[in-house]
Amino acid sequence: MTAIEQYLIDTYRASQLGEPMPPPPGRGDVALLRSARTYFQFQAVLEGREARHPWWAAVRRLTHAHGAR
Structure with missing residues (x-):
């Protein structure tokens, strides 16, 4: 099952149960990469x-x- 198919199932289930919708797949990827970069830069400083x-x-x-060849 792909991430999109699982997302659609979770969205349907959430709508049937009156729960909040799950975030779409890949939504936090950029934020995760930025926080990892910041962490590694901090470790470099330490x-x-x-x-x-x-x-x-x-x-x-x-x-x-x-160099110069």
Whole structure:
């Protein structure tokens, strides 16, 4: 069963029982990713490392990986 099918069943059940509707699947995904990023940045600060976004470090490694060839 997919997440959408389960959501539709839960929505139907909630409407029949007079309960609040469940949130749609994937609604909190962006908030979860942002909170995870904030947590890892906080851990970096506690460990004395740079708290920049890891993508910047990856871009820097890719662009300066082998220096001048």
